[in-house]
Amino acid sequence: MAEFLKPKNTNPRGIPEAPFIEKVDTIVKNPESDFENVMKAFQERLQQYKYMELSKRQQLADLNIKIPDIEKNLDVISYIKEKKAEENDEEEEKIIETNYELNDTLYTRASVDVEKLDSVYLWLGAEVMLEYPLDEAVELLNERLRKNNEQLKIIKEDLEFLKENITTMEVNTARLYNWDVERRKKATKE
Template identity: 45%
Template sequence: MADTSTVTTQTNPRGIPVAPFVDNVSDYVSSRGEVEPTLRSFQEMISKYQFMEANTQRRAQGLREKLPDIKKTLEMVRFLKLRKETSAPGPLDTNFELNDTLYARATISPTDTDEVYLWLGANVMLAYPLPEAESMLQEKLTAAEQSLANCDEDLEFLREQITTLEVATARVYNWDVVQRRKDKGDGKEEKPQAG
């Protein structure tokens, strides 16, 4: 038996382990002992990958919902900053969102606007100077886009691992069926004891 203390598991960049590839079924099963524990192990790994896939899909969906809001807020901060820098004449009439379906009308003077209030989450709002708000929102947007790209990459990786394990399961099962037929044909099949 090989020394397992030096064996390292390959993973993707976010630490998801690579599924074992079964090249030679006979060698793989004989190194693992029996067929049933091997098949159980594969089913357990498939379940874990499916659980990770579901969580990653939820995280990606949440990011896809947040991205438009971050972009819209960043565009507004840049618009106010540009209006302030160019000293655009006159006040600006706008509607701002209080709730999903509730808006309020406001008149603001971009030349007098030095800060904006941003929702941070958990019912917390904080005032930021325009340049700081723009910088923070840009960082948030970049991080969210990178996180979404990582989620999409992880989902593809997980699908590949699930497919690898499903193929390995089928190959081990089919190998076992062939071995049982060979054993039965050779007369090695265990006979039930009369009792």
């Protein structure tokens, strides 16, 4: 790695901070032999930042789907627990009528007797579904919600950090290019 691109600082996840080049002359000692390598190194770093940004944006999109799903599941379990706790004067059954999704475009109707409902099934990922008692399901979902919200905060911080560093590298690259153009103009005039 080029000496001038060695990071002085990194963010907490180890993403290197982009150096800002005040004077191009300080890093391009011999313009004829060094310029292309320096420019290539800056462009490679810029591409690395853009790749990291793309990856973080995908993680952000995934979390923006997961978090509302978890919140929706918590709301449903809360509603079930409320219905179970309701006192009916009459001896009528506690039935919830609901629509649920079978697949992306197919829904069906169901009647659920909340008196007999003591557990729910949760998708854990990787084609795994487990049955949990209502209180354990709430505990698990709250823990996942907390972890996903923490991850969301971290990803947003990383995206901001990457945005700043991409801008710095774009400015550095433009300065290098302009410096080379000026150097060539002077060389032709002489």
